[in-house]
Amino acid sequence: MKTYILTLGLVMGMIFCAKAQKAPPTPSEMTTKSIEAMDKKIKMNPTQKNIIYNYMLDLFKAQANLTKKQQTGMYNEDDISKFYRMQNETTKNVRNILKGEQQTQYDQYLEEVLRGGHKKKKKGKHEEEEVVTGIDGLKLPAGTATAAGTP
Template sequence: MKGYILAIMLLLGVNSLTKAQQKMPTPQEMTVKNVEELEKRLKLSPTQKSVIHNYVFDMSKLQLEMIKRQQAGTSNEDDVTKFYKVQNETNDKIRTILKGDQLPEFEKVLEDRLNGGTKKKKNKKGKGKEDEEVVTGISGLKLETKP
């Protein structure tokens, strides 16, 4: 009897841990993460950061709304088209407030996001030296096999 109770308690514990790991981020959390990355890479002024925050927050709300509809099975192809349209409009709005060196760096950020982000891969060269090679796209997801 004790074994059955212990097994049930173990299953309930694993189930609750699984649900906790599947927690969706809020639009605010997504926005903060995106804006912090842009601020770090583009060296945004406080005004630029505030305006970009508003743009990205609106896009994040739409993105999470779409994800919820997709999980519920009520999404359609028009949702994806709408999201890409809003994403492109948001990127265009961000471009209008960037200046000088920020524009080429913003394009690099967009390219990195399209390629699936940057994955850092360590290559050992020489004795004790480690250089980092940035790997983008699908190759960054492949596992290294040891000879």
């Protein structure tokens, strides 16, 4: 009886552990999430959404393939540069589909995504950390030592 209960507990534990490990999102899931987030910032018509969805799906498929190659160690620098070229082409194609103010909103959306979203860390009860964009965000604060150990 003890063996039966112990075995049952072990099997249940393995099932819970297996469910706890989530698989990475598929390219179509990532595309859908990206389009939904983009649509909140940029009001797109259904035609624009469909066309951009196809561009983004191709990009996320390429990203998934590159990730698989990197995990197996079967990639080279040419694969990475091809992906970056595809990423730049996708951005250019999306901008071509958007009109007028949408292009400006898309640029703002991309900047926000590159910054890490719209998250702001709180310092105190009512203070928010200042978000610095552009080249100033890459500069070290004054008085911080560099990698060589010199200020």
